[in-house]
Amino acid sequence: MVVYYWVIWSARNKFIFEGKKSDSRILAAKAESVLKAYQRVSKPGNVHGTKDRGIDQQKWKPPPKNVLKLNVDAAVNSKDQKTGLGAIVRDAEGTILAVGIKQAQFRERVSLAEAEAILWGLQVAKQVSSSSLIGESDCKEVVELLNNTKGSRTEIHWILSDVHRESKEFQQVQFSFIPRTCNTYAHALAKFALRNSSTDVWVDTFPAEVQNVMNCVVS
Incomplete structure (x- = not known):
């Protein structure tokens, strides 16, 4: 849930400071991508420098x-x-x-x-x-x-x-x-x-x- 809040917060800042309105579908896809990346590196056995062999x-x-x-x-x-x-x-x-x-x-x-x-x-x-x-x-x-x-x-x-x-x-x-x-x-x-x-x-x-x-x- 934190990931989605972070993506929404980032889109809000982009709108305020750059005047760019974000598409909700793109925001959802971005949140899913960030969440999967976090889950991938959080898996047991994953260490820095290894390749993304466990990518979903x-x-x-x-x-x-x-x-x-x-x-x-x-x-x-x-x-x-x-x-x-x-x-x-x-x-x-x-x-x-x-x-x-x-x-x-x-x-x-x-x-x-x-x-x-x-x-x-x-x-x-x-x-x-x-x-x-x-x-x-x-x-x-x-x-x-x-x-x-x-x-x-x-x-x-x-x-x-x-x-x-x-x-x-x-x-x-x-x-x-x-x-x-x-x-x-x-x-x-x-x-x-x-x-x-x-x-x-x-x-x-x-x-x-x-x-x-x-x-x-x-x-």
């Missing part, structure tokens, strides 16, 4: 009604200095609304590629709707930086600034970390992007090659 969520979960969910990922080919960015947007029914792929130059750090994937994903999601959005990535470091729970790293600061600026195009955006098992579609699309030099976004209807990529994924 192992499969993708749809967002609340009237909220969209964006999943993104980056795949890297260090030999050719290329990065593939994949993004997929779904609604509360699990219906795929949009898919986007983009190939970019690899900039030495995987975290940079993952941050670029989030930025790319927001650009894809904007073509569907500017309503409330939950963005998910399996890169914990970048999600923590976006949520200001980890100290800033100057080398990706400019990308994070672009992400925050792009987020203002939506009614509300929440960024969450998820394990790879919940991000399989985005991961497959990122690998697909490595094999395609073009930048593409598809809304509602998708070419056969993209459908084949997603059909091969165990979600």
Whole structure:
């Protein structure tokens, strides 16, 4: 119960000091995420520095009604200095609304590629709707930086600034970390992007090659 009070208190401060009104559905999802994180680290045997092997969520979960969910990922080919960015947007029914792929130059750090994937994903999601959005990535470091729970790293600061600026195009955006098992579609699309030099976004209807990529994924 304390978690929910804390989330409401944070939203109240945001409204008072920044004039931003929070969507109740996003608040509920945020509270649930914080509670699960606390329960995870509170389990017996969990120590600092261990990986999230006991994480509750192992499969993708749809967002609340009237909220969209964006999943993104980056795949890297260090030999050719290329990065593939994949993004997929779904609604509360699990219906795929949009898919986007983009190939970019690899900039030495995987975290940079993952941050670029989030930025790319927001650009894809904007073509569907500017309503409330939950963005998910399996890169914990970048999600923590976006949520200001980890100290800033100057080398990706400019990308994070672009992400925050792009987020203002939506009614509300929440960024969450998820394990790879919940991000399989985005991961497959990122690998697909490595094999395609073009930048593409598809809304509602998708070419056969993209459908084949997603059909091969165990979600």
